[in-house]
Amino acid sequence: MDRSSPVPLYYQLSQQLEAAIEQGGLAPGSLLGNEIDLAARLGLSRPTVRQAIQSLVDKGLLVRRRGVGTQVLHSQVRRPLELSSLYDDLEAAGQHPATQVLRHETEPATARVAAALGVPEGSEVLLVERLRLAHGEPMAHLRNHLPVGLIDAGPARLEETGLYRLIRAAGITLHSARQTVGARAATAEEGARLAEPEGAPLLTMERTTYDDTGRAVEFGSHVYRASRYSFEFQLLVRP
Amino acid sequence: MDRSSPVPLYYQLSQQLEAAIEQGGLAPGSLLGNEIDLAARLGLSRPTVRQAIQSLVDKGLLVRRRGVGTQVLHSQVRRPLELSSLYDDLEAAGQHPATQVLRHETEPATARVAAALGVPEGSEVLLVERLRLAHGEPMAHLRNHLPVGLIDAGPARLEETGLYRLIRAAGITLHSARQTVGARAATAEEGARLAEPEGAPLLTMERTTYDDTGRAVEFGSHVYRASRYSFEFQLLVRP
DNA sequence: GAGTGGTCTAGACCACTCG
DNA sequence: GAGTGGTCTAGACCACTCT
Numbered sequence: 381m382d383r384s385s386p387v388p389l390y391y392q393l394s395q396q397l398e399a400a401i402e403q404g405g406l407a408p409g410s411l412l413g414n415e416i417d418l419a420a421r422l423g424l425s426r427p428t429v430r431q432a433i434q435s436l437v438d439k440g441l442l443v444r445r446r447g448v449g450t451q452v453l454h455s456q457v458r459r460p461l462e463l464s465s466l467y468d469d470l471e472a473a474g475q476h477p478a479t480q481v482l483r484h485e486t487e488p489a490t491a492r493v494a495a496a497l498g499v500p501e502g503s504e505v506l507l508v509e510r511l512r513l514a515h516g517e518p519m520a521h522l523r524n525h526l527p528v529g530l531i532d533a534g535p536a537r538l539e540e541t542g543l544y545r546l547i548r549a550a551g552i553t554l555h556s557a558r559q560t561v562g563a564r565a566a567t568a569e570e571g572a573r574l575a576e577p578e579g580a581p582l583l584t585m586e587r588t589t590y591d592d593t594g595r596a597v598e599f600g601s602h603v604y605r606a607s608r609y610s611f612e613f614q615l616l617v618r619p
Numbered sequence: 620m621d622r623s624s625p626v627p628l629y630y631q632l633s634q635q636l637e638a639a640i641e642q643g644g645l646a647p648g649s650l651l652g653n654e655i656d657l658a659a660r661l662g663l664s665r666p667t668v669r670q671a672i673q674s675l676v677d678k679g680l681l682v683r684r685r686g687v688g689t690q691v692l693h694s695q696v697r698r699p700l701e702l703s704s705l706y707d708d709l710e711a712a713g714q715h716p717a718t719q720v721l722r723h724e725t726e727p728a729t730a731r732v733a734a735a736l737g738v739p740e741g742s743e744v745l746l747v748e749r750l751r752l753a754h755g756e757p758m759a760h761l762r763n764h765l766p767v768g769l770i771d772a773g774p775a776r777l778e779e780t781g782l783y784r785l786i787r788a789a790g791i792t793l794h795s796a797r798q799t800v801g802a803r804a805a806t807a808e809e810g811a812r813l814a815e816p817e818g819a820p821l822l823t824m825e826r827t828t829y830d831d832t833g834r835a836v837e838f839g840s841h842v843y844r845a846s847r848y849s850f851e852f853q854l855l856v857r858p
Numbered sequence: 859g860a861g862t863g864g865t866c867t868a869g870a871c872c873a874c875t876c877g
Numbered sequence: 878g879a880g881t882g883g884t885c886t887a888g889a890c891c892a893c894t895c896t
Contacts, residue, residue, distance in 0.1 A: 408833065409832070409833075427666075438677075440794070440795055443794070443831050443832065443833075451832070453794075453831075453832070453833040454832055454833025454834060554856045555679070555682070555692075555855070555856055556679050556853060556854060556855045556856060557853065557854045557856075558851075558852075558853045558854075559850075559851070559852055559853070559854065560849050560850065560851045561800055561822075561849060561850045561851075562822060562845055562848075562849030562850070563802035563820040563821065563822045563845035563849075564820050564845060565818075565819070565820050579804075579818060580804070581802040581803050581804050581820035581821070581845075582802065582820070583800075583801065583802045584849075590693075592682050593648070593682065593690070593692070593693060594647065594648075594682075594692040594693025595693060606801055606802035606803060606820075609801075610799050610800060610801030610802075610823075611798075611799065611800045611801070612797075612798070612799045612800075613797075613798055614795060614796065614797045614798070615795060615796045615797075615798065616794070616795050617793045617794055617795060617796075
């Protein structure tokens with residue numbers, strides 16, 4: 381432990397434990413050893429050690445049982461559910477994402493957009509409509525509405541990166557999002573845009589994203605080719 | 620605060636605060652007052668008050684800012700993402716769910732089922748195949764594979780309640796699940812089962828559920844009528 | 859009965875935000 | 878500079894599990 385570091389001690393410890401688990405130093409199913417000894421060995425207080433362990437329990441890497449001990453989970457999978465960026469996901473998967481900006485303009489908010497963003501109906505909002513490609517093939521059609529003035533990026537920057545990065549770059553801290561995922565058949569127009577036949581199944585996602593004060597910063601209506609894309613995520617049960 | 624109760628003090632406090640927020644006693648955007656005063660007023664120590672507040676921050680009801688204070692979120696929506704039971708969801712929505720058990724038997728595990736459940740390929744596993752109805756209309760076709768002996772419920776009990784309730788009733792603590800949500804066109808057979816035309820869009824979900832030791836307890840391949848059902852959930856951003 | 863995690867206390871110092 | 882949350886300590890007692 382490095383006491384001169386600005387990184388909190390509990391966080392240093394949780395990262396060391398996580399690394400040990402990921403790299404197999406702590407085998408799945410093995411016991412971690414009790415908190416008191418661990419605290420004494422590291423020269424930390426018990427609450428600090430507990431805080432480190434609790435953060436890994438919250439992440440789903442450890443399980444604690446009263447009277448038994450703290451155990452490394454047999455988990456086959458990791459990766460938590462995150463508020464993800466399609467652009468970043470594709471890039472991380474080596475899919476070479478690209479973006480075509482189809483529209484980038486302000487328009488009066490419809491009732492639905494106004495309700496989602498919490499602005500008056502008819503007030504001006506920014507509409508960004510994009511086609512997302514992977515390996516040069518269309519993957520998804522993305523329509524987003526944002527409050528005007530939230531980001532100052534033009535079409536050029538939108539073609540280089542994802543929307544979430546631009547929102548974060550504007551100093552906004554994302555906090556939560558409400559999503560609805562469904563499916564429907566492609567219209568002729570949608571099919572032409574996504575290189576799918578009319579009637580092909582499409583995955584739809586509507587999402588409203590909120591910042592850390594609870595204000596809506598983005599409302600998206602997205603359509604994905606079901607033949608090329610599915611949502612994958614991990615849920616934790618609330619205790 | 621009731622010190623004679625077996626309910627932890629931090630939990631009593633977090634429930635009181637949550638109730639005050641839900642019922643509007645604490646307005647969105649308002650500050651909670653500092654921890655020290657709150658602790659003194661309630662006769663608690665500061666770490667105990669912090670634990671209560673932190674649990675609500677984790678739930679997404681409050682936001683804390685160093686140097687500023689603790690604020691009630693302007694949140695428009697609540698309901699966290701949970702490992703949900705379709706049966707319970709429909710029942711809570713007043714949709715009068717019902718179940719037809721189509722199959723309930725053991726069979727040798729296919730490679731895919733074996734990999735998901737972590738059992739040898741070809742070993743016997745329980746297959747439960749059900750049709751879920753709402754208001755008497757088909758909603759979804761549910762296929763689940765489980766380790767044999769995990770639950771001892773026959774078809775009769777499966778028609779009365781959801782699978783998760785039976786698993787929990789068997790003394791198993793659910794911990795996490797890995798889900799994949801996609802879409803595809805209905806085959807003729809699927810269409811007939813769900814009262815949809817062939818080629819109609821269907822929502823698909825595959826899910827492996829794990830207990831608190833990390834062992835897989837259930838693998839499900841489910842198909843929902845996209846015209847009747849969509850997934851709705853809220854995500855929190857990891858700090 | 860021994861060992862574990864769960865809860866709780868009463869302090870302390872620091873980093874940050876704001877006026 | 879005043880006020881806030883963030884971190885940390887060194888104890889204490891309790892509830893539970895297992896042998």
